[in-house]
Structure formats: structure tokens, C-alpha cells
Amino acid sequence: MIMKAIQKYSVVLLLLFIAVSIAGCGNQKEESSAYSIFYINKDITKIVKQPYEPVADITDTNAMIDEFLGQLKTDPEDVEYKRVIPKDVTVLDYSVEGELLTLYFDKHYSSVEPVEEALVRAAIVRTMVQIDGVECLTFYVGDAPLSDQSGNPIGVMTNDSFIENPGEQINSIQTATLVLYFADEEGSGLIQETQEVHYSSNISMEKLVMEHLLEGPKSEHAKSAIPEGTKLMSVSVLEGVCYVSLDESFLNQDYNVEEPVVIYSIVNSLSEISTISKVQISVNGDTSGVYRDSFALDKIYERNLDYVDAEVQGNVIEEGATEELE
Structure with missing residues (x-):
């Protein structure tokens, strides 16, 4: 079995x-x-x-x-x-x-x-x-x-x-530790969450991050910042810039999550990858227009940790440590 x-x-x-x-x-x-x-x-x-x-x-x-x-x-x-x-x-x-x-x-x-x-x-x-x-x-x-x-x-x-790793089968399984950013319960800040995941040797780290970001957090104190039902169309990295294309479901408005939290959930999570310093987000490859009110899609965004909720983050870490001791 x-x-x-x-x-x-x-x-x-x-x-x-x-x-x-x-x-x-x-x-x-x-x-x-x-x-x-x-x-x-x-x-x-x-x-x-x-x-x-x-x-x-x-x-x-x-x-x-x-x-x-x-x-x-x-x-x-x-x-x-x-x-x-x-x-x-x-x-x-x-x-x-x-x-x-x-x-x-x-x-x-x-x-x-x-x-x-x-x-x-x-x-x-x-x-x-x-x-x-x-x-x-x-x-x-x-x-x-x-x-x-x-x-x-x-x-x-x-x-x-299609990545080839010499000496490995195309479907070999590896382990990685991802640092992801999800929305807090109020949707006004970000919570950093570390996940240990198993993955195929043929998936890129940027796609791995996006897949797990879309799946949502493991912590009960966090929730996905990305609108429900959003699908990843493509993701690639060129000269340190990660280009992410999401389907039209990304435009669904969830006002329980503030717009900077949505954007920097993606940007900060991808920026944890050493080869990525900036991120551009598009909808079906289209970078025209503005996400909600103020985030232009044709702009390239850099990591911004100002939205990380330090107080909630501390409680999550403290609780995690307590559970580990038990």
C-alpha cells in the first residue's frame, strides 16, 4: 500500500x-x-x-x-x-x-x-x-x-x-525547505511560514514556490493571500527577474486581504530564492493595467518585509516551539 x-x-x-x-x-x-x-x-x-x-x-x-x-x-x-x-x-x-x-x-x-x-x-x-x-x-x-x-x-x-540532473532519473524525488509568506488572519499583514517539501528533480524552485503558495499555509494563524481558484499559467527567471503569469481568477477581489499583502506574498516568497531579486506579475501574460487600485502590473517589484506581522509571527514561532516541546 x-x-x-x-x-x-x-x-x-x-x-x-x-x-x-x-x-x-x-x-x-x-x-x-x-x-x-x-x-x-x-x-x-x-x-x-x-x-x-x-x-x-x-x-x-x-x-x-x-x-x-x-x-x-x-x-x-x-x-x-x-x-x-x-x-x-x-x-x-x-x-x-x-x-x-x-x-x-x-x-x-x-x-x-x-x-x-x-x-x-x-x-x-x-x-x-x-x-x-x-x-x-x-x-x-x-x-x-x-x-x-x-x-x-x-x-x-x-x-x-526540462531540467536534466546528471546521474538522476527524470522522476527522482528531492527535499527542500521553502520560506513562504501568507496573509495573517485579518489580511492586513504577512506571516512567514517554513515548509519542508518533497519534489521532483525536474521542477524549478520558482514553480515549486508558486505551487505551494497557491496550496495555502499549514498554520492555522495564516491564510492564502492569493484569491481562491487562481491558477499558475507560467513562471520563469531571466537575469534575476522572476516573471509570474496567473490566470484571470487572480483579479477576483477579496477585500478581506489588503492589496499589498497579495502582491508581497508572491514577491517575498519568490525572493527567498537566491537567484531571484525582483518579480513581475501578469494576468495570462498581460502586464497592462493595475491590480486593484495602485499596483501596476508592468512594474517590477522587490522584496518588502514591512508587511510582515512581527507580533503574530512571534506568536506563531512561540507556539511552534511549545508544540515541539510537548
């Missing part, structure tokens, strides 16, 4: 991949002019790349997309590898808007086992971003954006969305 629970937990964690850049899909391509097609090994534990030379006279972006998709739907010559797009899954269509390539799959994509689906996604993205003019991808299944098992949209993916 315990083993089944662990296996299920590992699969769920596996699906928590970085959804990246709302501020542009920028992504450096490899300097080498050679192309590769990424396949899945027969044990379905990792992706592997094989050198590939496209048809010599193909230079058009759409023609390259067609050719690479054809390769991803073909069984590789090496019997140790398997085709990326399963035989019962059909790519219905695709579109290119700017540097974003959107692939539309039929409903059979939803039946791909979670572990294999994560590898399918990684192999497709890493293959397609080699094409000039394609910097990032997003997937649709039927008319709906691809979502993880929790119902959260996967969002935009780049080559950097």
Missing part, C-alpha cells in the same frame, strides 16, 4: 514541469549547426537524441516543422528507442504566432500514461525549438490547453523547461 502511494506521488510530482517565460520565449539554441531528433528509450525512463540531417532544400519554418513532426511520428532505426508521438495519437494541426509554436493533438493524447507523457512533451519541445523561428511551444488537446493532473495548464514550454 505504501509503495503504491509512493509511486502515485512520484508520478504526480513528475508532471510539475517549469512553464516558462511570459516576457518572451527567448531561449538560446545550440551553437552547433547539426540537428537532432529526440526519442524515448524503450524503458520509458529518459529521452535520448540522435543526429539528424533535414532535407537539404528545406529552409522554410513550416516545412521544417512538418519534417520534424514526421520524424517524431516515425519509429527510429535503433530498436533501443521508441517513437515519440504514439501511434494512436494524431497531431490535428499546428500554428505559429511569433516565436510560439502551438500543437493541437486529438483526444487520444489524454490517454498517454503520465510518465511517458512527460517524456513525450520533453522530446517534442527539445526537437522543435531547434528550428529557426521556433523558441517555445504550447500544447492543446482538442480545444483545451494541456493541463497537469491537478488541472493546472502546462503553459508555454522551452528547452529550459
Whole structure:
């Protein structure tokens, strides 16, 4: 029973991949002019790349997309590898808007086992971003954006969305200590909460922080500052700035929580990551407009601990220490 629970937990964690850049899909391509097609090994534990030379006279972006998709739907010559797009899954269509390539799959994509689906996604993205003019991808299944098992949209993916840790399996589990900021009971201040979490080696720290921030606090003295039902669309870090895109539910007004508390719950929590010094928040990638009355979405915010409720924080820490002694 315990083993089944662990296996299920590992699969769920596996699906928590970085959804990246709302501020542009920028992504450096490899300097080498050679192309590769990424396949899945027969044990379905990792992706592997094989050198590939496209048809010599193909230079058009759409023609390259067609050719690479054809390769991803073909069984590789090496019997140790398997085709990326399963035989019962059909790519219905695709579109290119700017540097974003959107692939539309039929409903059979939803039946791909979670572990294999994560590898399918990684192999497709890493293959397609080699094409000039394609910097990032997003997937649709039927008319709906691809979502993880929790119902959260996967969002935009780049080559950097899939982290490889040498010597580790793609679904290895690690432990981290997160410092998160939630609203106090009155919604007028922030409470710092430390959580020890287990996570997949393939999820970025910024996404891990946002996922747990959306889940809410463990302490009974705190509550989530972010409006209920808000979903994370994407999160990425570029030159010390973390770009967070939330869905339209973020705009739902909860006047029981003051607006600076909402903003700095996110900003302060992400700023606890050593590689992040500033944060920009958007709604579905849109940075126009103002959150409530005074927080412009096109502004980049820095850590601000003025809203941390020192008195309540002290009581929480004191109570925690008392419970530990008991």
C-alpha cells in the first residue's frame, strides 16, 4: 500500500514541469549547426537524441516543422528507442504566432500514461525549438490547453523547461525547505511560514514556490493571500527577474486581504530564492493595467518585509516551539 502511494506521488510530482517565460520565449539554441531528433528509450525512463540531417532544400519554418513532426511520428532505426508521438495519437494541426509554436493533438493524447507523457512533451519541445523561428511551444488537446493532473495548464514550454540532473532519473524525488509568506488572519499583514517539501528533480524552485503558495499555509494563524481558484499559467527567471503569469481568477477581489499583502506574498516568497531579486506579475501574460487600485502590473517589484506581522509571527514561532516541546 505504501509503495503504491509512493509511486502515485512520484508520478504526480513528475508532471510539475517549469512553464516558462511570459516576457518572451527567448531561449538560446545550440551553437552547433547539426540537428537532432529526440526519442524515448524503450524503458520509458529518459529521452535520448540522435543526429539528424533535414532535407537539404528545406529552409522554410513550416516545412521544417512538418519534417520534424514526421520524424517524431516515425519509429527510429535503433530498436533501443521508441517513437515519440504514439501511434494512436494524431497531431490535428499546428500554428505559429511569433516565436510560439502551438500543437493541437486529438483526444487520444489524454490517454498517454503520465510518465511517458512527460517524456513525450520533453522530446517534442527539445526537437522543435531547434528550428529557426521556433523558441517555445504550447500544447492543446482538442480545444483545451494541456493541463497537469491537478488541472493546472502546462503553459508555454522551452528547452529550459526540462531540467536534466546528471546521474538522476527524470522522476527522482528531492527535499527542500521553502520560506513562504501568507496573509495573517485579518489580511492586513504577512506571516512567514517554513515548509519542508518533497519534489521532483525536474521542477524549478520558482514553480515549486508558486505551487505551494497557491496550496495555502499549514498554520492555522495564516491564510492564502492569493484569491481562491487562481491558477499558475507560467513562471520563469531571466537575469534575476522572476516573471509570474496567473490566470484571470487572480483579479477576483477579496477585500478581506489588503492589496499589498497579495502582491508581497508572491514577491517575498519568490525572493527567498537566491537567484531571484525582483518579480513581475501578469494576468495570462498581460502586464497592462493595475491590480486593484495602485499596483501596476508592468512594474517590477522587490522584496518588502514591512508587511510582515512581527507580533503574530512571534506568536506563531512561540507556539511552534511549545508544540515541539510537548
